[in-house]
Amino acid sequence: MRNEVDPAAAIAPQIYRLLRQAIVTLEYLPGQRLSEQEIGARFGVSRQPVREAFIKLSEAGLVRILPQRGTFVVRISMRDVANARFVREAVEVAVATTACAVAPPEALDRLGELIALQKEAAASDDQRLFLRYDEAFHRTLAEAVECASAWPFIEDVKAQMDRVRYLSLPAASPMSLLIDQHAEIVRAIACRDAQRAGDAMRLHLREILNSLPRLARAHPELFEDDEMPAHAREAASATFGRDAAPA
Amino acid sequence: MRNEVDPAAAIAPQIYRLLRQAIVTLEYLPGQRLSEQEIGARFGVSRQPVREAFIKLSEAGLVRILPQRGTFVVRISMRDVANARFVREAVEVAVATTACAVAPPEALDRLGELIALQKEAAASDDQRLFLRYDEAFHRTLAEAVECASAWPFIEDVKAQMDRVRYLSLPAASPMSLLIDQHAEIVRAIACRDAQRAGDAMRLHLREILNSLPRLARAHPELFEDDEMPAHAREAASATFGRDAAPA
DNA sequence: ATAACCATACTACCATACCAGTTAAGCGAG
DNA sequence: CTCGCTTAACTGGTATGGTAGTATGGTTAT
Structure with missing residues (x-):
């Protein structure tokens, strides 16, 4: 700073x-x-x-x-993070499915480029740069469905999640996993398969639910003493099974 | 004021x-x-x-x-209204579907009460009160899935749509139609039918797409000279047929 | 007549001053 | 020593002043 x-x-x-x-x-x-x-x-x-x-x-x-x-x-609130995630999933899944109908091919090319750049950042282990490209990927996708004016909205919501994301960086961050998920999203959109694109985005944005409880236990001094709302537990168990996120 | x-x-x-x-x-x-x-x-x-x-x-x-x-x-921008509507549909459809899994019965009772109040407002032709209860309905539903902290975001997005809504009030506003749609949403949630609840909410929030082009033509001095983005045309034709919103 | 220019009256933005309410430390009484 | 009050040093919220930049209207030069 x-x-x-x-x-x-x-x-x-x-x-x-x-x-x-x-x-x-x-x-x-x-x-x-x-x-x-x-x-x-x-x-x-x-x-x-x-x-x-x-x-x-x-x-x-x-x-x-x-x-x-x-x-x-403020301390990190699992409730607030989960609610922000809920909103973001809703919007970005809609973006992904809509992209199948309206995204121009050029946009897909740009998304492909960003994935390539992200791979480079992962290869050189530059985590800050990795996150920058990650953000660019999601913003570019939003712009592809002419929702550019909706992006600031997502950006505000993202703030809650970004702190958790950063907290999880020092750990073995599965950067390659996230890249694969991005690639799968682009492939699904290229196939114009709305269902598959939405599912891929949903899975991608639910990753945080897996790590959140573990991080909260590992860093209790950073977290508010609250729980995830019902919709988050529902989403976690539906995606990762009933015993999601063990220690 | x-x-x-x-x-x-x-x-x-x-x-x-x-x-x-x-x-x-x-x-x-x-x-x-x-x-x-x-x-x-x-x-x-x-x-x-x-x-x-x-x-x-x-x-x-x-x-x-x-x-x-x-x-x-600013003048009313069809693009901004459509984008705000896109975001709102995404979030509130997710709220409605999630409500089927997690909403407690008391919440459904409260929603029923709000519909009754809305009927009264419609009967006495009090449009301001009608809009107040309409907003309360959507906010209460969001609270029912423990997304209360997400409501301020929806509220911000709603601002774009509210001006159009108010503009459409003097016209023959199908208040009874909107009440029926609210009732259908509650019924679907009561049945725990997520698909049906999401569809009902989607239909409800797409009504504005029907009136928007007509209002823009009727009040050109209030509107920006722009068009709806592709996702909005897609949604309108998917919901109301290819010749949606004739003059 | 027309076009360039300049003075004026705005604007939003930033800096500063003032105010009311909270906190906490220090002092005095018990 | 302990408890309670006073008071001084903060805080954020509001009011006001100063500055740079923009539109505008009148004036002057062409």
């Missing part, structure tokens, strides 16, 4: 980006207090744009603003 | 609510300029909370902020 802000551009969105990145990468840990004053001083800006960034972070569910008390990074 | 703000509570969210309502009900027309100064003076508050409300409105896609120029109510 050493990046400086560009005073020529709008400052508030830059602060938001930087803080979001810092929270998602666990540079700022749950429970940590974020001071408007301190953040503003660090970047050489006033409290006002920092405050606007805080508001956006709170809408994304990454911080909690307590008036006259402080702004704090 | 004569409601005064409560100075004891946070002002910015109140301003947002009031302005959003004014835009959705077409009290503020597309193209109209919103002045921080003027809005602030009208409600007896300073420019700062008004500015924060503007930012949220711009994120909801209801206004466009042009730095150093002004903030303007």
Whole structure:
């Protein structure tokens, strides 16, 4: 987060980006207090744009603003992560199935390129780059069905999941598995097989359900003391069997 | 919009609510300029909370902020409405199908009550109340699958559709049709028939595709000069036949 | 008459000042 | 020593001031 802000551009969105990145990468840990004053001083800006960034972070569910008390990074809530995942699955499965009907061939080519780039990133073990291409893949797919204006919406929802994703990076991340899943999605769309494309996307986006309980047990200090809602348990057992995610 | 703000509570969210309502009900027309100064003076508050409300409105896609120029109510974009509808259909169909697996019986009772209230509103021809209960129905359903924390997202997406909905109110609004569709959704969930519940919700949320092109032709001054994306044309023809929404 | 220019009156954005409410430490009474 | 009150040092929310950039209308030069 050493990046400086560009005073020529709008400052508030830059602060938001930087803080979001810092929270998602666990540079700022749950429970940590974020001071408007301190953040503003660090970047050489006033409290006002920092405050606007805080508001956006709170809408994304990454911080909690307590008036006259402080702004704090929230603990990871399995409930919130599961709900965000639910929404994302709903939207992206719809994107995948719709892509079978309307996606132009050029879009499939671009998706193929992104998978190739992702393989390179995996080969050189560059996890940050890997995640960047992962995000680009999903965004490109959304654009392919002319849902570009819906992407910011997905991006907001993704914030909850990204922190978990980053937390799972140091572990043996099955990057090749995710790449295979991306490839399967593209193949299904190329075949114009809506059912298969939707199923592939659904399976892909349910991976996190497998690792989430294990991560929560491994890092209890980072997690809220709550449980996954019924729909998440339902989805997990339907996808990975009744005894999903053992320790 | 004569409601005064409560100075004891946070002002910015109140301003947002009031302005959003004014835009959705077409009290503020597309193209109209919103002045921080003027809005602030009208409600007896300073420019700062008004500015924060503007930012949220711009994120909801209801206004466009042009730095150093002004903030303007955007014209209704068929593309944006269709994309918002796409996202909402995806999420709420998933909610409906999931409800079949996890919704408790009490939730179904509450949904039934809301339908009864909606019938009363329709009988007394109170369209504002009708829309209130309509929103309550969908929110309650989301809560029934423990997706309460996902509702704010749906609410943001809904803003685009609400303006169209309000525009269609003066016309012969088939309130009874919408009530029947709600009832069918509840019946399907009560039967734990996920396929049927999803289909019912899908049909319900696609009604707007039928009226949108007609409204755009009837009120060209309110609409952006754009077209529905491919996924919306696909959905309309799949649901209402190839010649959907004639003049 | 027309086109270029400049002064003016806006705008949004950022910085600063002020306010009310919360917290916590320190002091004094029991 | 312990408990309770006071008070000072925070917080976020709001109000206000300053700055740079944009539209506009009148003026001047062509």
